Amino acid sequence: MIKTIIFDFGDVFINLDKSATERELYNLKNEKLTTELRELNMLYEAGKITTPELIESFQKLIPNASEKQLIYAWNALLLDFPKHRLEFIQKLASEQRYQLILLSNNNELHINWIKENISFFPEFRSCFDAFYLSHEINLRKPEPYIFEFVLKQHQLNPSETLFIDDTKDNTDTAAALGMHTWNNNPVTEDVTDLFTIKSDLF
Template identity: 30%
Template structure:
């Protein structure tokens, strides 16, 4: 029986994307794409999600790409401009689940320990959870099963007692291998339909 629902945050409840910042910096779309695919990449960003400091991350890239120093520094210097607001439909689902009162609701997020407090201060709904586990704080991230296990152990949950929601199918596959029922998030509308089908709403 499902006792708890676990939400991913970025791409599910929060609309975060480096493009929102770098579209202001680059006038050429292809140059922006190249910068984000070869310099400030997803893999590089995930190292901060796993606990590397923002200062170290920035210094590593500037050393390798000194000609891009200003653009690299903007990544965390203007990080808040990557936030495009809540994904309102999912926030509404979250609110309904809270009001329903049937489940404990947690967050399991790949997020830098240094930037997460900025988002938490900006968006009140990030304070609604019964518990939040942040990869940058734990220094381990999804899809590592050990990261999921931290949340299960901390809140005395078993895999078969939780439902996990994430927009990254890599993370969904990892959860499913652990015996955690999971929903691959595509849109708030599809999530709502999935939860209704499961009797969650």
């Protein structure tokens, strides 16, 4: 029996265009920065570098770009947050049948953008019993340590826990630790279909 549901944020609740940041940075430099972008993203998401350090690193790579242009490029992957997903999690929270946890690889610039542009973010956040962002806890998916942290923090039984994430590496790690998983496809599936798609668990 599932007692706890752990949700990812991006491409589960808020829609993303994951290629947008790389595309916008390319437009600023006319050169691919794939490796550098990946390395900086991992450090920034884990809270190992600050926002000023991130901007400084990009300015070394793209000297002609302004801070405003770089922040715009960084946040370009963030799209819309459909209201029906908010209503879904609000209903789930009101029923109090499950412990609800959010576990997201996230960073300061992205969460600031979300706070400024998603008017109902406070209502969304209040639906969860715990709300973990990677840059705040200095751990990031798919490393097992972040899942072990949540399991220990809440004394969860993995066999009674469902983890939902659009990235297979993340759900693979969770599954290896004994959790039930749903590696959702954001193109064809919606988190609001949870109880239909994973009906075997409920």
